Amino acid sequence: MWDSDTEAEPDPPDWSKNVPDEVLKQLSPREKKRQEIINELFHTERTHVRGLKVLDQVFYRPIREQLVLPPDQLELLFANLEEMLIIHSQFNNLMKAKRKESPIVGDIGMLLQFFFVQFEGEAFQKAAVSFCARQQIALDALKEKRKKEPKLHNFLTEAEMNPVCRRLQLKDIIPTGWIRLTKYPLLLENLSKHTPSECEEFTNLQWAIERSKEILSHVNKAVKEAQDEHRLAEIQRRLDRSQFDKVDHPMATEFRNIDLTKHRLIHEGCLNWRIANRPKLIDLHVLLLEDVIVLLQKQDEKYVLKFYNPTLSPVIKVSTVLVRPNAVDKKALFLVNTSQNGAQIYDLVTPSYAEKRM
Template sequence: MEEIDSVRFKPLLEDSNVPSTYSADTINIDDGCYNALREDLEADARDFEAPTWSLAVDQQYLKEYSKEHIKRQDVIHELIQTEINHVRMLKLVLGVYVRELRETLQMDEMQLERLFPQVDNLLQLHQLFLSRLKQQRIESLEPGSTQNYCIHSIGDILITQFSGQIRDRMQHCYGVFCSHHTDAVNFYKDLMQNSKKFQSFIRKICQLSIMRRLGIPEIILLITQRITKYPVLFERVIKYTEVDSEEHRNLVQGLELLKDTISQVNTHVDEFEKAARLRDLSSKLEPKSQVKTTHGRVFRREDMLQGERRLLHEGVLNWRLTSNKSKGDHYVLVLLLSDVLLLLQEKDQRLTFASLDGKPVVISLLKLIVREVAHDEKALFLISASSDNPGMYEFQTSSGEERKTWKEHIWTAVERCPEEEKEEPEELPERIWNFQKELCMHDALIEQLLTEKQSLFSSFTAYGTGVTDISPSERHLLRGNVAEPLQGEQLLAGVVKDVEILQNTLVTCEQGQTPSSGEGIDLVPLSKRLGALTGFDSDACMQPGSKRSFQLFRDISTNESLISSSVPFPPQSVFQQQESHIEVQHATIEELMSRPRGNTLLEKEKQRNLEKQREELVNFQRLQNQHRQEQVQWEQERERQRVQAEVREMELRDRELECSKQEKNLAEDKQELPVQVHIIKKVFVITIFVFSYLL
């Protein structure tokens, strides 16, 4: 998608790729050519025209289920219906918008992808989900019926849809689409503003009966929001599903997988927005801006976008300075990247690296420690424990909550900061050995060439002087000494020059000529330089009348050009070898010195954080155990209450039966009461009659 991001707007004017004779009025979109697409959409919606499941099945069949079960089926029906509508919209995008834009306005694939990113892959994913849901309905149909069905299980479908490779594709497609949402809308607005053909095209598309006036901005928004609609539907299905059943567990697992997928999509969008923000901040920096980091390295503007460097957090903080000249409030824009912390300042609507207090404003996260200021709940310390340029920075936040947020982000970045590339101990000798081997090969080549040149000069000298017993290997005045090779080479150059002048002087004297004043030579400095290089007593050698002095001059006079040819070259090869040896040693030392040393303060800080994490883990485990015990007690209490409720229910049933019996007896007594009253009345009348008769 990086190529899509780099695509610039190409206005679709009348004189663009579309032929000039093709005017806006000639755009003709026939609604009848979409009959096949319309039939496909109607086939998808078939069997789900009813607004709810309870209205889609027979009412007699509905009486077999409880209210909770009916509500569950209604939610599943709603899930399938919304999925049908979403698939319908994606098919319209590909079958109408993309097709017409490609064929009618000749829009290229990169522009289409910028307008509708990943829409074809999204259609495949949702079409697969819908097919599985509809297949589940077919398998749940009652035997001999075409409309009565009850879906008992969809949890396994949710788990399949939001796990494995399908979940990865879902995360990628929605991550790309949602992160490019703003760019797609802006691209659409640019087209509407700059292209009359595009305006006319959109009006005609929206007038199609199959489109139902569904415009591009609405489509982009609906596709972006679709994945966020699932959790509400899934939670409603879980609400009306029997607890502790396998279906309930599958639904809960599917919901967790869905939430994780949404979280990954949000992370992708956040990273995309932060990357765009980092590019924007980098473009606002001065082109030639550069500073040094706490490790002494040069940091330039383009380094902000180098490699996998990412923006993790940003904010404006008050940098409290300690120097007398810079005291006061100094607000800086702090950028927390994946490996460094940048301090920037805004000036004339441009950004520059902050230049305050003389401290580095690019702070490496390696060996960085965060400390809260004890006497100030809004301040924090940043301590750079780098051995190259250690230092401490104090920042003031706007609130204690913001300080906590910065501390957490910085600590997380420090823990995840990529370590500098380090070579294993066993790799170091091999690298140095290869370096030394290459130097030795070049030194050997130099020595071979110098030896060949010396041999040529010796042959030439033998031809001119008649001396044939010259052994070049015996005329090496120097041996390798790694103490001070550069100083030795300077001495050697001086000696060679003086020997050449001395040789010319002696030759002139032998020929009976007087040497000119410009060719004179100071024998004492020469003897000292020879003594420094060869180690013999130069003072004794140069005394007047000394045999050693006479012998030296004699040897020099005898060998003449041999000295000038034998002295410079082989010793130079020795010095080349010595310099190579020194370079190898320097490389070894630099490699050893560049290895990261253990920092006691940082290690203690990490140890302290580790201990703190252990304590938090122990507390968490203790709370978890306590929660588990409380849950067990709660379940036991719930079980006891359930048993009591069952006992009470049985007692109530018994009482209801007893009351029913009593009501029945009362009804019977009520029916017998008039008869008894009539009998009593008769008895009373008879009694009165008898009593009156007796009287």
């Protein structure tokens, strides 16, 4: 069930203890620092593999065998854990083999090239995206489910008491996959600082650094997209468009069955809407989607889509919008909808600025 990786300590061991004194004395301060960084890189990869094995043996397999979670939630939480374990174990084994060659670790640029750039590069990126993209969504769902289901709570509590978890809960262990991705560029950049720039090793390190950054960027983008999709699905479930559908207006007809999940979220936030002949500002929750702007009003647990003015639609096509600053109120702006005869002007202001004025 377990192997030597389970014995990996949280902190890197002292690499110099395995180096003969006469060899250690001949090393320059630069080379000693380089060996220290390599030691940290190798050790933290081993501890990461250990963490993946803990996830697999203490949580994933028992949950699957005991049917603690339904298959779809199990898949959402652990995704392709087995694939990630295989990939990182291969990397870890390459590092172990490299260390066995000599007490002083030589060039590792080709090893890093293999993992980040060549054979494993694309496979690793694809696997990392699958593993990380929906993790936070899964953890949020697990948190709520744990509150409601004693069987799940008791199982996780007992599993988290296992000494191999080192007092960490499942919610602390799962994100280590993404955290590991953030560490690679930092460690490799630090390593390159202590590597002569005129040698091939430095060039190989630069390739690995750039590729590790690309992989992290790709994963971060996938995480954001997954969270945005989840957010739109949540708003769609709570969307009340009953009043919107009743209005006889071209935009109401076109967007009568609006499905937010079919759009891409760019930004969301709060604004106040000033409408002529209305004494009070209207609090809005605004969705800026790739092709439309949606002006919602949050009421209790619902997001209400409705007309506040016969001519001003709460759904606006981005392709028809002109944005103009308000010359009087510097923290306000006008949205000018040019899709209909005559310009339709939306006077919007940030909530904090509205509070100051009032």
